[in-house]
Amino acid sequence: MGKYLFKISTKLKDEIKDPQGQVVEKISKRLKISDEINVRVGKYYEIIIFASSLDEAKMMIKKVAENILSNPIVELYTILSFEEII
Amino acid sequence: MGKYLFKISTKLKDEIKDPQGQVVEKISKRLKISDEINVRVGKYYEIIIFASSLDEAKMMIKKVAENILSNPIVELYTILSFEEII
Numbered sequence: 307m308g309k310y311l312f313k314i315s316t317k318l319k320d321e322i323k324d325p326q327g328q329v330v331e332k333i334s335k336r337l338k339i340s341d342e343i344n345v346r347v348g349k350y351y352e353i354i355i356f357a358s359s360l361d362e363a364k365m366m367i368k369k370v371a372e373n374i375l376s377n378p379i380v381e382l383y384t385i386l387s388f389e390e391i392i
Numbered sequence: 393m394g395k396y397l398f399k400i401s402t403k404l405k406d407e408i409k410d411p412q413g414q415v416v417e418k419i420s421k422r423l424k425i426s427d428e429i430n431v432r433v434g435k436y437y438e439i440i441i442f443a444s445s446l447d448e449a450k451m452m453i454k455k456v457a458e459n460i461l462s463n464p465i466v467e468l469y470t471i472l473s474f475e476e477i478i
Contacts, residue, residue, distance in 0.1 A: 307470065313401075315399075316436070317434040317436060317438065327437075330439075330460055330461070332435070333433065333460050334456055334460060337455075337459060337460070339452055339455045339456055339459070339460075340441055340442070340443075340456070341410070341443050342441065342442035343440070343442075343443070343452075343456075344439070344440040344441075345437060345438070345439050346437070346438045346439075347435060347436070347437055348435070348436040348437070348438075349429045349433060349434070349435060349436055350401040350402070350403060350433070350434040350435055350436035351416070351428070351431060351432070351434070352431070352434075353416075353429060353431050353432075354430040354431075355419075355422045355426055355428065355429050355430075356426070356428035356429075356431070357426075359408060362406075365431075365440055366425055366426050369423075369430070370416070370420055371425060372422070373425070373444070374416055374419050374420060375416065378400050386408055
């Protein structure tokens, strides 16, 4: 059995309004950090999974991402990275 | 002025319990996707910022991350990537 670490992000599709991001933009302006800032907020996952091969691990992660982590109607998920770990 | 895209994640420090991650683990088991899975959940940000240089953009992003995006007592933030965009 191998042990694999996947880093995954989910975010709202570009055409969908992101109220959480707008809050960060407003506070950033109020704190005078930046006036010209655009923020989109999503979720971030670090998943360690045991599998007999990297291919099997990828298949499992795809199921997790599509069935549990994201709502395909409004969100996109991205596998940011993956690696075998000890 | 340059336009810069930063991708940032925040997550709970390792020693802090992550109930959201445990929910994903439970559902993954219930759906028979994987019995041996460990999940940590955080937030993910894509931030576009205008600045006169990459160094200035990095300084602004550091302020946003430390003051708005994360609670340094319980969370860690990571700049996953940055690039100049058009």
